[in-house]
Amino acid sequence: MSRVREGEIEIPSAKHKEFTLVMIRDYAEDKILLGEKLRGFGSGYFNGFGGKIEPGETIEAAAQRELKEEANIEATDMTARGCLRFIFDDNPTPWLVHVFHASAYTGDIAASDEMRPVWYKLNPSEVPFERMWADDPHWWPYLLAEKKFVGTFLFTNTTELVKFWIRETDDLSTI
Numbered sequence: 001m002s003r004v005r006e007g008e009i010e011i012p013s014a015k016h017k018e019f020t021l022v023m024i025r026d027y028a029e030d031k032i033l034l035g036e037k038l039r040g041f042g043s044g045y046f047n048g049f050g051g052k053i054e055p056g057e058t059i060e061a062a063a064q065r066e067l068k069e070e071a072n073i074e075a076t077d078m079t080a081r082g083c084l085r086f087i088f089d090d091n092p093t094p095w096l097v098h099v100f101h102a103s104a105y106t107g108d109i110a111a112s113d114e115m116r117p118v119w120y121k122l123n124p125s126e127v128p129f130e131r132m133w134a135d136d137p138h139w140w141p142y143l144l145a146e147k148k149f150v151g152t153f154l155f156t157n158t159t160e161l162v163k164f165w166i167r168e169t170d171d172l173s174t175i
């Protein structure tokens, strides 16, 4: 796996499929909320909360809907923080994941049939990176430093990261 220069990863010409991903951080306790994915794509992995954007839905509305469906909460200070492109060498459709951050929410966190939420201490030895997507360790530092980021990640065999680039930006549309 190697970090490359932007432009060194060819972007398929097919229309992107778009997803949301919401990361919930508790500053007072220095924790982050992750969900253990119980079914579907990425099953067995820990991740933020999110899913496919439905036709006609805004990105923010999709992010809130998935957060409600998967963790039973609504974020009240959600901000857009990242845009990630995933290319799979066996799939012509590239994915675009809109990453959001929130630290305030209403509702009581509860498990769904899709996700089991668990708080993790923000300490590299406690976050379960070995059970997370291989791209996560590369964009988490930007997220935790409150920087905005865009990046592209090329995968093989669905889960193996081949190469990637990532950079800080104020304009997420520059991906």
Ligand SMILES: CNc1ncnc2c1ncn2[C@@H]1O[C@H](COP(=O)(O)OP(=O)(O)OP(=O)(O)O)[C@@H](O)[C@H]1O
Binding pocket: 019, 020, 021, 040, 041, 042, 047, 048, 049, 050, 051, 052, 053, 086, 097, 098, 133, 134, 135, 136
């Ligand atoms: C490849 N590297 C990756 N790294 C980090 N996160 C990744 C990811 N690849 C997908 N994701 C996220 O995983 C969720 C899948 O969502 P997914 O369950 O498929 O969508 P949705 O809930 O709409 O599906 P169903 O309702 O089951 O059809 C969604 O948040 C998406 O952003």
